[in-house]
Amino acid sequence: MHKFVRQGLWLLPVGIAFTDCIASVLKVEGASMRPTLNPDSNGPSDWVLVEKLSVKLQRCYTRGEVVVLWAPDNPHQQIIKRLLAVEGDTIIEDAKTHSWTEVPQGRCWIEGDNAPMSGDSKSAFGPVHLGLLEGRVTHIVWPPARMGRVAVQEQPARLLQTDRRHV
Amino acid sequence: MGPTLEHAKSAVRLARRVAKASAAALLCYHYVGYPNIIMGPAMEPTFPGNGEVLLVERLPDMMHRAQPGDIVVCSSPIDPHSTIISRLRAVPGQHVQKEQTPGSKPSHYQVPPGYMWVKGDAPGSCEYGMLPMAMLQGRVVAQVWPEVKWIRNSAASESAHP
Numbered sequence: 466m467h468k469f470v471r472q473g474l475w476l477l478p479v480g481i482a483f484t485d486c487i488a489s490v491l492k493v494e495g496a497s498m499r500p501t502l503n504p505d506s507n508g509p510s511d512w513v514l515v516e517k518l519s520v521k522l523q524r525c526y527t528r529g530e531v532v533v534l535w536a537p538d539n540p541h542q543q544i545i546k547r548l549l550a551v552e553g554d555t556i557i558e559d560a561k562t563h564s565w566t567e568v569p570q571g572r573c574w575i576e577g578d579n580a581p582m583s584g585d586s587k588s589a590f591g592p593v594h595l596g597l598l599e600g601r602v603t604h605i606v607w608p609p610a611r612m613g614r615v616a617v618q619e620q621p622a623r624l625l626q627t628d629r630r631h632v
Numbered sequence: 633m634g635p636t637l638e639h640a641k642s643a644v645r646l647a648r649r650v651a652k653a654s655a656a657a658l659l660c661y662h663y664v665g666y667p668n669i670i671m672g673p674a675m676e677p678t679f680p681g682n683g684e685v686l687l688v689e690r691l692p693d694m695m696h697r698a699q700p701g702d703i704v705v706c707s708s709p710i711d712p713h714s715t716i717i718s719r720l721r722a723v724p725g726q727h728v729q730k731e732q733t734p735g736s737k738p739s740h741y742q743v744p745p746g747y748m749w750v751k752g753d754a755p756g757s758c759e760y761g762m763l764p765m766a767m768l769q770g771r772v773v774a775q776v777w778p779e780v781k782w783i784r785n786s787a788a789s790e791s792a793h794p
Contacts, residue, residue: 478655478659481663482662486658535766537747538746540695541695569710571709571710571712594712
């Protein structure tokens, strides 16, 4: 019994380390990623699987993937957006005015799929630091009807120029 | 048959010990503290930057406990997988004095919500400036090599006004 308790005590710190460094589950709040996430304002919120290890260890970011990051203006809040461009890329900010931005070293460009309801690089922050990225959203895990992979959707039409070092 | 089983058992025991030790080291690194080596002149004269070993603490609630005047470790703004060591000068709501160009009046701007102003001790060191507070990773509490000394919070520098 004593040995069982001792073994069990390891679960808490190892569990915390796992959810901080490897993967965790996150409830999606808000409408900024419709229709990909939380498409129905009357239905239950989506819960997603966030894979963290690749973002924290590797230098490889995939354009078009959905990511979780700390909000630049609120270090206690995580936001979910789509990664459209990385350092070295040039992105077209506004299709009508053709204004463009070159993403500086160490930063990236993130946007919500639901532009009118999203505080993101386009509407608020500009290019955000890659150091704010926490993980990538790989799957919806709840509700059961919406379980499945979250697709990577590149937007090459938005990119004037891409940095070939980043796949 | 016998000796092979004994070898397998002791191998499993060793593997479990290594796994537990690695987990303990990883947890200590993330939630307690770790040693860090500082290179480069950005923190002169406080640290010459020739490989001094510093002790960095990472206890929870870092964002509330770190005060202007502390030496902090942050994610590098130009490389998310490396870190910078600099001095925290101002937190949201406080004012930062702009670098004065000759002939112009001194001007201030306010640190916006969620950000922090960091600047090295070396004169003219101003590459980093305004960073999101979420990039704060730890606080330097001591130097352990080549000499042992506690690192205390300096009084608010001339660059920050409450």
